[in-house]
Amino acid sequence: MSQTAILITYDSEDSLREALGLCEAADYRIEKIIRQKILNKAKYGIGEGKLAELKEFASKIRPDVIIYDEVLKPRQNYNLASTLKINILDRESLILEIFERRSSSHESHLQIKLAQLRYEMSRAKEKVRLAKMGEQPGFMGIGMYEVDTYYNDIQNRMKSVKSKLAKTGKQRALHREARRRVGLKTISLAGYTSAGKTTLFNLLTGESREESPQLFTTLSTTTRRILIEKNPVLISDTVGFISKLPAYMIEAFKSTLEELRFADAVIVVIDIADPIQELKKKFRSCLRALADLDVDSEKVIFAFNKSDLVSPEEIVQKSEFLGLENNRKLVPISSVTGQNITKLQNMIQRMLEQPRQQIKETPKKQDLAEFYED
Ligand SMILES: Nc1nc2c(ncn2[C@@H]2O[C@H](COP(=O)(O)OP(=O)(O)OP(=O)(O)O)[C@@H](O)[C@H]2O)c(=O)[nH]1
Numbered sequence: 001m002s003q004t005a006i007l008i009t010y011d012s013e014d015s016l017r018e019a020l021g022l023c024e025a026a027d028y029r030i031e032k033i034i035r036q037k038i039l040n041k042a043k044y045g046i047g048e049g050k051l052a053e054l055k056e057f058a059s060k061i062r063p064d065v066i067i068y069d070e071v072l073k074p075r076q077n078y079n080l081a082s083t084l085k086i087n088i089l090d091r092e093s094l095i096l097e098i099f100e101r102r103s104s105s106h107e108s109h110l111q112i113k114l115a116q117l118r119y120e121m122s123r124a125k126e127k128v129r130l131a132k133m134g135e136q137p138g139f140m141g142i143g144m145y146e147v148d149t150y151y152n153d154i155q156n157r158m159k160s161v162k163s164k165l166a167k168t169g170k171q172r173a174l175h176r177e178a179r180r181r182v183g184l185k186t187i188s189l190a191g192y193t194s195a196g197k198t199t200l201f202n203l204l205t206g207e208s209r210e211e212s213p214q215l216f217t218t219l220s221t222t223t224r225r226i227l228i229e230k231n232p233v234l235i236s237d238t239v240g241f242i243s244k245l246p247a248y249m250i251e252a253f254k255s256t257l258e259e260l261r262f263a264d265a266v267i268v269v270i271d272i273a274d275p276i277q278e279l280k281k282k283f284r285s286c287l288r289a290l291a292d293l294d295v296d297s298e299k300v301i302f303a304f305n306k307s308d309l310v311s312p313e314e315i316v317q318k319s320e321f322l323g324l325e326n327n328r329k330l331v332p333i334s335s336v337t338g339q340n341i342t343k344l345q346n347m348i349q350r351m352l353e354q355p356r357q358q359i360k361e362t363p364k365k366q367d368l369a370e371f372y373e374d
């Protein structure tokens with residue numbers, strides 16, 4: 001049975017829609033929505049007047065949790081939880097819950113574990129501080145011995161996960177090397193969650209991987225061999241991006257997302273049916289993530305997906321809005337009707353024919369094993 005929640009989110013339609021999408025993916029039933037312009041006030045995130053109002057709702061509704069659609073500092077989280085006497089899930093922990101529910105591969109389990117441990121670590125200091133002040137129930141009278149054990153335990157678990165991830169990372173590097181030796185090119189699909197990456201992947205490969213309107217349907221990478229103009233290439237579907245993800249989460253998924261850097265072509269799937277502000281926000285998140293991952297912009301193709309849902313005029317207007325007008329590497333497609341898929345394939349083929357400098361495996365000093373070190 002799903003748990004109940006009060007949702008606190010920003011005062012805009014796109015924030016609300018995304019927050020509801022996240023709540024649904026984590027299987028929470030929303031009993032009440034509170035919308036605010038500002039969610040990062042120092043003490044509680046929300047202002048004290050709103051807090052009093054929230055307290056009233058909370059005592060009436062008695063939800064299992066309060067979902068706070070912003071990243072809260074440990075102190076804010078504690079202040080809210082102790083005033084309301086209800087567990088607070090902030091945006092980070094909500095996303096972590098979804099990831100945990102949906103992860104299916106060994107590697108994605110490890111990646112989520114690492115992200116959770118990092119989250120726990122960032123909260124550990126505050127917990128210990130509060131425990132020493134005798135404020136935090138459950139940590140009363142914690143002694144130095146327990147504090148040390150607590151830290152060491154998190155640290156040891158992190159170490160073990162990191163070394164396992166370093167192994168899967170090395171495995172990936174070996175696979176890349178093997179592919180390079182036989183001259184097999186690779187294409188990766190990237191983009192905001194729910195843009196339609198898996199639907200496009202299924203269309204191009206004839207597969208039937210799970211696609212759904214829910215956020216973060218895909219968490220592990222799948223790679224298939226397909227023919228593009230009779231040449232065999234490998235194509236991979238990946239985890240989607242989302243805004244306001246802390247850097248360490250992208251880091252935790254680094255070993256799978258890193259494939260984007262080595263791909264010969266990256267298709268950035270964009271949901272062109274999104275309202276204009278949302279479109280822009282998601283587009284920016286994608287560009288930022290691609291830049292963080294050091295993906296060469298030369299090998300990026302922009303696929304305006306779901307163009308069956310909008311008029312040609314709107315597509316032109318939106319491409320101007322994103323600064324992509326006259327971009328030769330842009331193609332409006334539909335992964336549902338198949339519109340322009342041949343055009344996309346031709347574009348991919350042309351891109352694969354371009355001579356490209358071989359991308360070096362991560363230099364020694366930034367070896368994955370060390371990358372996962374703090
Ligand atoms: N109308 C229309 N709907 C589409 C199109 N492509 C995908 N969809 C729908 O959009 C929703 C999300 O599609 P997915 O393929 O699961 O999206 P994704 O990018 O893989 O999402 P995550 O794995 O959650 O990151 C599904 O309900 C699809 O049916 C399209 O071209 N047109």
Ligand SMILES: [Mg+2]
Nearest residue numbers: 197198217218
């Ligand atoms: Mg998917």
